[in-house]
Amino acid sequence: MGNRENAGERRKTRPAVLGGVIAVVVGGAGLGAYALFGSGAAAEDGTRTSSAQQAGEVRTGPLSAAEVTAAAERFLIAWQSGKADEAAAATDDPEAAAALLTAYAEDAGVEDVTLTAGPRTGAKVPFSVKATVRHEDIGKPLAYDSALTVVRRAGDGEPQVAWRPAVVHPDLREGDKLVTGESGIPPVEALDRDGGELTTGTYPSLGSVLDGLREKYGEQAGGEAGVELRVVRGKESEKAKLSDKTLLELSEGTPGTVRTTLDPSLQAAAEAQVAKRDRASVVVLRPSTGEILAVANSSRGFNTALQGSLAPGSTMKVITSSLLIEKGLASMDEQHPCPKYFSYGGWKFQNDDKFEIEGGTFKASFARSCNTAFISQAPELKDDDLTRQAQQVFGLSMNNWQVGVPTFDGSVPVQTDAPMGASLIGQGGVRMSPLNMASVSATVKAGVFRQPYLVSPEVDGRELATAPRTLSAGTLAQLRELMSYTAAYGTAAEAMAGVGGDAGAKTGSAEVDGQKKPNGWFTAYRGDLAAAGVVQAAGHGGSTAGPMVAALLKSGG
Known part of the structure; x- marks a missing residue:
């Protein structure tokens, strides 16, 4: 590459060789060991760009290593040099990039920026940031890692950095800003x-x-x-x-x-459990009070345990079962259909591995998690029945929980036709977090919905959410027996082995478009503990989230 020079200091410098890799030097401050992927790659790429533009050609096809390198280099050098507009022009959204990069220096007070790029992977280039944050006479070092992706610009195919706020800092989303003060x-x-x-x-x-x-x-x-x-x-x-x-x-x-309300031993145990798995989240509650005893996620970013919005799969059948029993459409010891297939609203539903249960009871269908046993009752239900059950009995889908920190309070929208049938088995538009599904098990165990909370309402006088009604004693007894039987003999039995006492459980697997394996769910209770967990893109809940939840029920017992 040719020599670069700083706008403030016109002092020419020679490229430095660090460990055999060329490093770009700007005004004496090293950009770092930025791999150029071969001597002269950027210059050759620039020649091709010029020729293509002169010919009026649109560049297409996969990005070459040289194109990725050159585009990333233009952006990083300009940013490090404090040239926000020039760096923004190297992205596919110059206006948004210029605003955030300018605020990075002016509002956040970040200066003396050094950007060090790592090895390219396809069109993605990771880089580290070292800088100083200054406010009046106070200054402190700042260091973090980020990454950028190079794409072809619409129109001419010119390689540009794909703009998103997370390029500047991984915690930033659209509309966020960095401020020091x-x-x-x-x-x-x-x-x-x-x-x-x-x-x-x-x-x-x-x-x-x-x-x-x-x-x-x-x-x-x-x-x-x-x-x-x-x-x-x-x-x-x-x-x-x-x-x-x-x-x-x-x-x-x-x-x-x-x-x-967090319990130190349970919180430590929850941290240890999620650390064993990728994309795992878990919550533990006390059914008698609603206190949150533990909350943990294996990823340190978004709090899926409290704020996740995921299809809960067959764990939703706990709520659906309470509805069917109340309406006289199912009873645990009575025969109940579980065919291989059932069509409703234009969709053909089936069971896992297309199994069927001939002459079986509703208890057998619940324990084995038979989808068609639930969807077969869709023609007998009103479109809003499941929504009303979730709201009135389980306190969900009303967006009114006052936990003490932000939470997602579940969503069971009114749906029609096939999506309504799918919602009965926790698919369709139904969305839950592990906190929500732990609360479902807690409601079954306690016999009444008690809103989960992390900070006692006595601290600030806030009013906790309530549910309008409770299940009848007969319905509640059947629901507990269904979960107890599933924990002992059904799909949850392997995970719940060794969990003694008054215990119940339900497994779930939720299909996600574009995902090879389903999200694995598990919700359960034992004594005065209730817990739920999800392991995303991992497979069936009994073998993924189940051991995690069961271990916490044991450790808290």
């Missing part, structure tokens, strides 16, 4: 139920929970704000119930204290 919200010291401090060092899963606690309780917990670099959420993130996030403290504030 007085936080406005004092920090909080979150405590477990025994008074021990909750930190991400001890409990890595709790990052988003601690952010949520600070957002809700920081101003009333008695602390004083400090100076920090933080992500200020925009409309898209607010819709997803994401809290503002602190990335770097320049000066510490004085924290107030907030006590939670």
